[in-house]
Amino acid sequence: MTALLAARGLSAGYGAFQALFDVSFEVNPGEAVAVIGPNGAGKTTLLRAISRQVDATSGTLRFDGTDFTGMPAHQVVSLGIAHVPEGRRLFPRLTVADNLRMGAFPAAARVKFDERLAEVYELFPRLKERAGQLAGTMSGGEQQMCAIGRALMAGPRLLLLDEPSAGLSPVMVQAMFDLVRRIRHAGYTVLIVEQNIRQVLQVADRGYLIEAGHLRRSGTAEELLESQEVRRAYLGVA
Amino acid sequence: MAQIFDIFFLEALLNGVLLGGLLALLSVGLNLVFGVVEVIWVCYAELIMASMYCIWWLHAEAHWPLWAAFGAGLGSGAVLGMVLHQFIIRPVLSAEPINQLLVTGGVLFFLQALATVLFGIDYRNMGIRLPSLPVGEMQFSVARLVTFIVAVAAIVATWMFLRRSFMGTAIRAISQDRGVMPLLGVDPGRVYLLTSAIGGLLVGLAACLLVLQYDVHPAIGLTFGPMIFLICVLGGLGNLLGGMAAAFLFAQFISLGGFFLQVEWGQVIAFVFFILVMFWRPQGLFARPA
Amino acid sequence: MNSRGNSPSMYTVLFGVGVIALAVVPMLGLSGYVLHLLITALLWSFIYTCWSLMGRVGLVSFGHGAFIGVGAYTVVLAWNFLGWSPWLTAGLAVLLAVALAAAVGWPCFRFGIVGHYFAIVTLALAEIVRLVIVALRDWTGGTLGITPKPLPEGASAAWTLQFSDKRVWFYAALAMWLIGLAVWRWVDRSIHRSALEAISEDEQAAASIGINVTRAKMGITVLSAGLTCLGGVLYALYQRYINPDTVSGLTVSLQVVFGVIAGGMSVLLGPTVGAVLLLAMSEGLRLALGNDVRGIDLLIYGALLVLFIMYLPRGIVGEALRRRPPPGPPAKVEVGGEGEGEGEGRRVTSHP
Secondary structure, eight states, rough: OOOSSSEEEEEETTTTEEEEEEEEEETTTTOEEEEETTTTHHHHHHHHHHHTTTTTEEEEETTTEEEEEEOOGGGGGHHEEEETTTTTOTTTSSSSHHHHHHOOOSHHHHHHHHHHHHHHHHHHHHHHHTTTOOOOGGHHHHHHHHHHHHHTTTTSSSSEOOOOTTTTOHHHHHHHHHHHHHHTTTEEEEEEOOSOOOHHHHSSSEEEEETTTTTEEEEEEHHHHHHHHHHHHHHOOO | HHHHHHHHHHHHHHHHHHHHHHHHHHHHHHHHHHHHHHHTTTTTHHHHHHHHHHIIIIIISSSOOOHHHHHHHHHHHHHHHHHHIIIIIGTTSSSSSHHHHHHHHHHHHHHHHHHHHHHOOBBBOOOOOOOOETTEEEEHHHHHHHHHHHHHHHHHHHHHHHHHHHHEEEEEEEOOSSSSGGGGOOHHHHHHHHHHHHHHHHHHHHHHHHHSSSOOTTTTTHHHHHHHHHHHHHHTTTHHHHHHHHHHHHHHHHHHHHSSSSSHHHHHHHHHHHHHHHHHHHOOOOOOOO | OOOOOSOOOHHHHHHHHHHHHHHHHGTTTTTTTHHHHHHHHHHHHHHHHHHHHHHTOOOOOOOOOOHHHHHHHHHHIIIIHHHHHHOHHHHHHHHHHHHHHHHHHHHHTTOOOOOHHHHHHHHHHHHHHHHHHHHTEEEEEEEGOOOOOOOOOOOOOHHTTTOOOOOHHHHHHHHHHHHHHHHHHHHHHHHHHHHHHHHHOHHHHHHHHOOOOHHHHHHHHHHHHHHHHHHHHHHHHHHHOOOHHHHSHHHHHHHHHHHHHOSSSSSSTTTHHHHHHHHHHHHHHHHHHHTTTTHHHHHHHHHHHHHHHHHOOOHHHHHHHHOOOOOOSSSSOOOOGGGOOOTTTTOOOOOO
């Protein structure tokens, strides 16, 4: 089975500061893969490298076999990768409906707009209730739903989630991970970066542990949860 | 006596409303571009002047039918907007804001000089005489009425575009969060260019309307350019609705000021009012929260 | 900062030589035209330098035409209608300019109006002054302009500042220019400069360490406005003809900003270089292209301005200084911020 997403020897950084060193990983269709590690480990940079917001200084990125290492950032969605960024980044003064509309901006997505909108409203009935509400006035959990819904409007094959539980109350965090499960069951492939290690490894099939820009360990969710390194990193975070 | 006073006052008031429509249209173009690109087209009025010359020349000198000249005027506006953005503004987008202001200021000088070289400093007229429409004891220029109607229609059309279309939504979104746009498949550069084209189109439309009422001259930009800036800032730079409200307000000051005193005093009062509002609500009367 | 007490640096010496050379110029018997060019250059250098007092700390004014206009028209109107000597009315004009600057500046600074907004508010001020001048056409002659009345018989030229001898004007302009440079230097080396720089970098941080932001900005604004006004006074008395478009309004205000940017905002002689450059450009083009095709010189001028901003954003002096290898132990005046012309540098937005 070809990996849906494959990165080989990926290095990336910001100017003089290198955040990722020679990282290789893959995501297979239908999987949920977690990326865990302490603060500042480079997890967000990894997602940003995939969505091409950050240039790779070396290495390759392949999606369904196609090399997209040099692709301009705004074309990545059309490739099939949707990135829900850290902090959600909704448009605060646009309504929920308009935010979702923005998700369907690419030409291919516009054609399926009505269909996708119905799907998203079915996944997130709360969004349908609040369709006319300004996104900035919603709660953290609702905003996260909207952000994910917006990403789904593009009909992606791979969903990148950057710390979806950040800033949410414990109750909402639980709801968030339930949501991720539901998205998985709807057929989406997910790569999820999280601080909340226990929760994310319960949702994911596999995971990667990143520390200081290096890939320290990989394995199934169970393996990671039992491993020394994760316990160490987990304690470090706690 | 009081009767006549009232009727002429009403006429001035209504003329103010008609003027307000035109100023509102002018403000929409500038506000739209600023809201998206975050650059003020200091040469905005000069772009209008350039399109006016285009229309005048095609109709009065090359004898194109009026509708064709107007079409070309619209087109020239859109092209000017895009060219301005692509070749002049885009290279300085990463420079300091003062340089961005100045580069369009330089275009201001350039366009004035170009118009002078090509057409001289004489006032040019389209040779179109539109009648006046009597309403009771008041007289309203048909040109002004047509201008008002077209302006309002254009504003409504722009509004619909922004509300309903995908690109329109992107235009509304980009000023709220630029960085996330590529993640949604939007190339910000393209949005900038398209917005500049729309701004330019509105410039062209304004030129069509103005050329019906006023003679064109290389320096006419200076007569209404600064006023448009003030109106936009008064309403909150980038705020389309605010700019329109400010436009109608400004127009009343000018119209009523001109009614009671000289024309220039109307403008002075409007400008002073602007400065006073700056004291009270510096971000503009209707600015969004920062 | 400048070394104190040591032997003067090379730059100071060169500058001194240059000033002496200039002082000698009128005695060389050069034509009136050349003297006129020099006077104009000195005058505008002075005005540009005064503008840059504000500009270099991020207060970009598009309205200095207001102060030039106030200066010019106050002295001429007071002489023509009241017979008052310009020595008196210059002071009056400065007070008026300062009052305007304070009236507009204080609310802006108090409420944190910066950047584009500030530029437009100042633009409004310049336009108001222009409109008022035009509206008062019964006194000012409106757009046709106005001339100071000639001296009555037996009146003293010195008292009324109406000298026919260009050489007197040359020394007046030279003195004014030197005063402008001295003020610039004084501000640059005083504690105010650091405070203002801190403000232009980060207002909130500056306020949090006790800098009275509003007062600092007011100070520099009022200084800049008052001095610029004097430039307008000199201009009116020398040119003996003024009209609202050449001394007030958007056009002249823009030209001032261009001049400073062209030369370089952060360096003492930057504005001067800019003034000389713009003058050389416009005169040169006018001479080369003649008056055959009206406006070609302005066309090229406008194009050059645009190209300047696009490709030499730091101005000529700024760029030149940037390319030089760093000097050894500091023995010269520090060039503030590497000729960066910080402006509103704190606004950082990513653009495609």
